[in-house]
Amino acid sequence: xxxxxxxxxxxxxxxxxAKNPMFARDPRHLQFExxxxxxxxxxxYNRLGKNAEETDADEIIEMANKxxxxxxxxxxxxxxxxxxxxxxxIMDEVLRVDNKNIPDPPSSIPCSQNGPRRQSGLSFxxxxxxxxANEPVVPTTQPLTRLELSQCLMDRVGYAPDxxxxxxxxxxxxxGLFLNGEADVGAIIAFYPGMIYxxxxxxxxxxxxxxxxxxxxxxxxxxxxxxxxxxxGTGGETRELWDGFYHPQxxxxxSEETGGGSDRMWRMLSKPLEASNRGTIGEVxxxxxxxxxxxxxxxxxxxxxxxxxxxxxxxxxxxxxxxVYIPNLIYGxxxxxxxxxxxxxxxxxxxxxxxxxxxxxxxxxxxVATRALCNEEVFxxxxxxxxKRRPAWYAPVDEEEDKRRWS
Numbered sequence: 001x002x003x004x005x006x007x008x009x010x011x012x013x014x015x016x017x018a019k020n021p022m023f024a025r026d027p028r029h030l031q032f033e034x035x036x037x038x039x040x041x042x043x044x045y046n047r048l049g050k051n052a053e054e055t056d057a058d059e060i061i062e063m064a065n066k067x068x069x070x071x072x073x074x075x076x077x078x079x080x081x082x083x084x085x086x087x088x089x090i091m092d093e094v095l096r097v098d099n100k101n102i103p104d105p106p107s108s109i110p111c112s113q114n115g116p117r118r119q120s121g122l123s124f125x126x127x128x129x130x131x132x133a134n135e136p137v138v139p140t141t142q143p144l145t146r147l148e149l150s151q152c153l154m155d156r157v158g159y160a161p162d163x164x165x166x167x168x169x170x171x172x173x174x175x176g177l178f179l180n181g182e183a184d185v186g187a188i189i190a191f192y193p194g195m196i197y198x199x200x201x202x203x204x205x206x207x208x209x210x211x212x213x214x215x216x217x218x219x220x221x222x223x224x225x226x227x228x229x230x231x232x233g234t235g236g237e238t239r240e241l242w243d244g245f246y247h248p249q250x251x252x253x254x255s256e257e258t259g260g261g262s263d264r265m266w267r268m269l270s271k272p273l274e275a276s277n278r279g280t281i282g283e284v285x286x287x288x289x290x291x292x293x294x295x296x297x298x299x300x301x302x303x304x305x306x307x308x309x310x311x312x313x314x315x316x317x318x319x320x321x322x323x324v325y326i327p328n329l330i331y332g333x334x335x336x337x338x339x340x341x342x343x344x345x346x347x348x349x350x351x352x353x354x355x356x357x358x359x360x361x362x363x364x365x366x367x368v369a370t371r372a373l374c375n376e377e378v379f380x381x382x383x384x385x386x387x388k389r390r391p392a393w394y395a396p397v398d399e400e401e402d403k404r405r406w407s
Contacts, residue, residue: 026407027403027404027407028222028404028405028406028407030404031401031404031405032222033069035222035309036069036072036073036076037064037069037072038309038370039072039076039309039311039368040063040064040067040072040075040076041060041061041064042185042186042368042369042370043075043076043079043080043083043186043311043368044060044063044064044075044079044186045057045060045185045186046079046083046184046185046186046187047079047082047186048060050184076311077313077314079186080188080311080313080366080368081313081315081316083187083188084188084313084315084322084325084326084366085319085322087153087157087188087291087325088321088322088325090152090153090156090157091149091152091153091286091289091325092321094142094144094149094152094153094156095141095142095144095149095239095286096141096142097140097141097142141238141239144288145237145288146235146236146237146288146290149288149290150162150290153290153291154180154181157181158181158182158183159179159180159181159182159183159187159189159373160179160180160181160290160291161177161178161179161180161189161190161290161291161293161378162177162178162179162180162293163175163176163177163178163234163293163296164176164178166298166377167377168298168300168301168377168393169301170301170393172391172393173298173393175296176296176297176298176377176378177189177190177293177294177296177297177298177377177378178375178376178377178378179373179374179375179376179377179378180375181374181375182372182373182374182375183369183372183373183374184369184372185369185370185371185372186368186369187368187369187373188291188366188367188368189291189294189308189366189367189368189369189373189378190291190292190293190294190297190366190367190378191289191291191292191293191294191326191327191328191364191365191366191367192219192227192229192294192295192310192364192365192366192367193227193229193232193235193289193292193293193294193295193327193328194217194227194228194229194230194231194232194244194295194327194328194329195227195228195231195244195245195328195329195330195331196225196226196227196328196329196330196331196362196363196364197225197226197227197228197331197332198224198225198330198331198332198363199224199225200332201331201332202226204331204332205218205226205228206228206230211226215228215230217229217230217295218230219295219310219365221312221363221365222312223312223363225363227328227364227365229294229295231244231245232244232292232295232327234293235287235288235289235292235293235327236287236288237287237288238287238288239284239285239286239287239288239324240284240285240287241283241284242283242284242285242287242329243329244329244331283323283329284324285324285325285326285327285329286324286325286327287327289325289327291325291327292327294365294366294367294380297367297378297379297380298377298378298379298380299379299380299381299382299384299393299394299395300379300380300381300395300397301393301395302395303395304379305379305397306370306379306380306381306397307369307370307371307373307376307378307379308367308368308369308370308378308379308380309367309368309370309380309381310365310366310367310368310380311365311366311367311368312363312364312365313364313365313366314361314362314363314364315328315361315362315364316359316360316361317359317360317361317362318359318360326362326364328362328364330362367380381397381398381401382394383397383401383402383405383406384402385402385405385406386399386402386403386406387406
């Protein structure tokens with residue numbers, strides 16, 4: 001059965017299942033379930049591969065019709081984890097050095113391009129001398145640049161993200177996310193990197209309470225966790241310690257809601273609280289990560305459909321070997337603090353122990369392709385709230401989706 005025919009079949013299923021009466025009636029939860037349903041189809045379809053038979057596709061569509069949203073969520077997590085595990089394995093094969101067998105980095109590294117060699121990421125992370133008892137022990141890595149590592153990923157996987165000036169014709173577009181190579185529908189295109197703030201720690205987000213006034217790199221999951229990608233920026237050129245913090249110059253625009261009110265008042269309010277415990281800071285992460293550019297994806301211009309969608313991914317912290325490639329840190333305690341949402345407010349509910357007894361996770365986001373991509377700019381539907389004034393460049397993709405998302 002032709003791959004194109006199967007994809008068209010899945011696309012039709014996406015449209016039909018989104019209207020399934022099994023979904024919740026709460027508008028916000030309805031949109032969440034519709035998104036999970038789409039992600040279930042796309043990621044399961046990707047896992048089938050190009051050698052899939054029509055019966056395989058029919059079985060997945062049937063499952064999407066009958067499986068509960070909770071079961072679909074579990075399958076989406078498994079499908080995403082399957083892809084990320086493969087990518088982490090590839091980067092490990094490229095970067096890891098066996099110190100016992102290879103005393104010095106080789107002069108010729110597979111997949112690399114000609115260019116100057118850089119100092120090992122280990123020396124940046126823990127120094128050139130012998131590490132102390134308080135310093136993390138990490139494996140020595142090949143002195144590849146981020147560009148070289150990106151080329152390696154493209155050689156092995158067939159695609160890699162890139163950052164270039166956006167092709168969107170408006171002055172605020174700035175840099176955009178592009179895909180070099182070819183990726184199938186359901187493929188992970190990029191991670192959304194940065195510091196993760198649960199609702200219990202909103203007050204510590206830089207710029208609080210008007211956190212989005214000077215930071216366009218914030219994104220919110222349906223469960224209320226906010227990821228701030230601003231401190232990640234474009235990553236780095238080594239494997240290094242990252243504390244996840246920055247101290248921006250905050251200049252709030254008070255004219256819209258306060259009518260030119262007191263700048264002094266907003267300067268006082270916008271200063272985030274200082275925490276005595278910043279949680280899991282000081283971890284060694286692969287700052288060269290060629291997949292950690294999801295925050296550069298622009299909203300599509302009018303008349304252009306988005307080609308990726310956000311997917312919640314709960315990375316299990318028990319996967320120690322993969323941790324270095326997940327470009328996120330948790331703000332605050334690793335223990336889960338149960339919060340309840342009432343309207344637009346969040347309240348602590350119960351203690352800080354995970355009631356389900358599940359292993360701790362990083363509540364991250366990844367961008368997933370909604371169609372086959374080939375050497376093009378990546379567009380993500382921002383779904384900005386229609387209850388606030390939106391930028392002039394914002395062209396709604398689907399007003400009903402925007403309304404449900406923020407209802």
